Amino acid sequence: MSDQILKVVVRKRQEQGEDVVVLDLSDPAGKPLPAFEAGAHVDIHLAPGLVRQYSLCGDPAQNEVYRLGVLKDPASRGGSIAVHEQLLEGQEVEISVPRNLFPLASDARRSILIGGGIGITPMVAMAYALQARDSQFELHYCGRSRSRSAFLEELQNAAFAPCVSTHFDDEADEQKLNLPAVLGKPGEGVHVYVCGPSGFMDWVISEAVKAGYADDHIHREYFQVEVDNSGAGFEVVAARSGKSVQVAEGQTILEALAGVGIKIDISCEQGVCGTCLCDVLEGEPDHRDVYLTDDEKAANDQILVCCSRAKSNKLVLDI
Secondary structure, eight states: OOOOEEEEEEEEEEETTTEEEEEEEOOOOOOOOOOOOTOOEEEEEEEETTTEEBBBBBBOOSOOEEEEEEEOOOOOHOOOOOOHHOOOTTTTEEEEEOOOOOOTTTTOOOEEEEEGGEEEEHHHHHHHHHHTTOOEEEEEEEEEEEGGGSHHHHHHHHHHHHGGGETTSSOOGGSSOOHHHOOOOOOTEEEEEEEOOOOHHHHHHHHHHHHOOOOGGGGEESOOOOOOOOOOOOOEEETTTTTEEEEEEOOOOOEEEEETTOOOHHHSSSSSSSTTTTEEEEOOEOOSSSSOOOHHHHOOOEEEOOOOSSSSSSSEEEO
16 A cells, blocks of 8 residues: 555535445645546545545546545445545545556557446546547446436546447346447457446456456456455464464454554455555465456465465465
8 A cells, every 4th residue: 555645625526326426536725636547546544444445537637636436335344434424525535646456458459348336437537548548449337227327427428428338227128238249259459347346247257258358358346345264274474574373264364463463554355455465485375355367366476465365284475
């Protein structure tokens, strides 16, 4: 996690769709904000120990405002509820500088953007960026219903509106997402980007793999996943700290390390954001995150300690 913290103020707050709040954040003195690229997110510090990531969904060419869209999640662990209840117009809040774990491929000839529900947020920024590059793309926005969906007016009025298709569960069958037809056969330089609920993303990714897309041409960003802490205990050695700890079944590596005084930066605690990534010096991780690619997992030289475990009896970490 970046150590640089920005203090911003909520300049504008708008309710869109159902349970989505769209926030414009700016510098209190009106100064330009640090530049960001499409796909980036910021960490919002909502309370001590409560830090959450939200994608920037505005035009990257505009550096006066960071725009966020946040869905109030009924299964919230406190983050989205705090955003909806606390971040009113005029409220100041601390955020990180933008970080990008979901960038556009610089060599893409054509981009297929697929957003499910609130997963549309990074796709909006990508559409602005691709339009500015005069790059070929299409944006598919899937949702349960038009009345519950945010950003529809903005997408309809954008310069890239002809590239946007919407697909709603409660409307006519002919407008629903025909994923095999959208993906087609993977041509040279065609990249797929997907963000949304886990089940939706798994479906898109599996169909892209079935169609023949290479893993490095399928780009994904998960918002939330279930964490599985089951499995036998194992030993973790913190090489630089000179400490060893036993990780019990049902306990995370993160929790075990904290018990012997080793603190690691965390944020999502679900294997999504990559904040707690550590280097592995010895042993075989049992990867349970959605942050590392399949190739990175196969290398077995990194681990996300908030959710992953060990296949070997011992892991030696460079911490």
